[in-house]
Amino acid sequence: MSQQTIQEKLGYPKNTKLLILHGDDIGVSHSQNMASLTALGKGFISSGSIMVPCPWFPEVAAYAIAHPEADLGLHLTLTSEWKYYKWGPVAKDKAISLSNNKGFLYDDLDSLGKMAKLKEVELELRAQIDRAIQFGIRPTHFDSHMAGCFFNKEYLKIYIQLAREYHVPCLLNREAFKVLFNINIDDLIVSTDVLVDKVFMAYPNDYKQGMANYYTKVISSLQPGLNCILLHAAYNDDEMQAVTIGHPDYGAAWRQADFDFFSSEACKKLLADQNIHLITWKEIKEKLVK
């Protein structure tokens, strides 16, 4: 039994190429909401995750209530990276070690790691989950904005523990955690935890060479297993340009390029040609995480 592939555990043939097409950062802005929820509603992407501390969170909560079938998880957030548009911890002063002297979450992981008390990290993550539930969201999975929850092994333990406690799968990948964070997750997981075999996300160099090139290459060479592409869909409009001002990477044009590729006929054809089966976190939750 232990030799079953993840595809088989999910009821698919052994060598199926499963893919979660995942829109990050929903809730950060109206522009991100409109593009990501359009992509989700039209089936251009399969899944997305929500940033609870952000200003446009109530808009996506209303969408989630109106669309209970939508695969929406929580993009657990410990940072606030933009210049003029920022947010603080949901737990407010109870998570004061997570915020700078202006009450905003830190811009980057290094400051977070230096300043945050572990107890308050847990308290803040719980506050975000409970707030999502209070607003009527039934999260299908957890992942983490800017990999905040993967900062070190202690953060990761909390993240995995919360996923178990709330009965949802969370984004876990052996290779990425080893390469990017030098964390061996084998020490932390048990046999019932779900692992993603491969995670892909465009980096600045990929963007420079054209998103269509990058994603075409990723999708064309996708292997059997449970795969996940993380993308950031928003419109290249005034609001998104202002949110991302001064940041060369992951800006408004980048997010529009993500939307454009995944809403294209070329993408649709490529997925079909490669016999790729889109899957949701919701399906994974329902089949494997009771």
Next chain:
Amino acid sequence: MSQQTIQEKLGYPKNTKLLILHGDDIGVSHSQNMASLTALGKGFISSGSIMVPCPWFPEVAAYAIAHPEADLGLHLTLTSEWKYYKWGPVAKDKAISLSNNKGFLYDDLDSLGKMAKLKEVELELRAQIDRAIQFGIRPTHFDSHMAGCFFNKEYLKIYIQLAREYHVPCLLNREAFKVLFNINIDDLIVSTDVLVDKVFMAYPNDYKQGMANYYTKVISSLQPGLNCILLHAAYNDDEMQAVTIGHPDYGAAWRQADFDFFSSEACKKLLADQNIHLITWKEIKEKLVK
């Protein structure tokens, strides 16, 4: 000496028509910031005020630092009236009686008046002023969003006291306070407080009949004294439409109409033809409130 008109106190001839053209709600959204700060920068309006608890507050704070000459006060905010885009008190849990069970300021003044503890109203207003100063803003005046600070005489006392304490003028008008709030401000003011003789603001009926009609009428019949027109300049774009969704009044098109009128050649000509002198709160502060 007590027979001097306000114009004379300010160093103008006795019968000058002084006018503050005032943009409210700066900071509420990027759209409001861009339209209002464009109008301010180009001299279409003379003054504006900032909502400290709102998501786009840091953007206007950066503008204020870069433009120390700009006449920017604080639009002291005790309500959060939109549907999917909301904000809570700056004082967070220390002003918990001002917020609903989701941590947002109440939608309307009635709920505020029923629920808020007076001590926490004062604490929240102080927190907003101190936060503005922390961000580098030097407020030239105070006024109040949705007239929250004018809800009753106790609120008004705090508002006037804070203006004196921070050495700024605040928007006070004998007639409006009597008619709209049934408050006789003569009990609250002293001879050094500055009163505006007439305050004008478009109401839904005025909008329906066309903003150009309304403002042309107001400006054409302006009397000598210190006058103030309160307006709300934003662009009728995706963001502002989403902020104001479900609200027929003071919506995105309304705000665009305000911007359009005050940026028009017709408005400029009308102000000149009527010998109207635009004045700032900053000038009033410097001359009359030391």
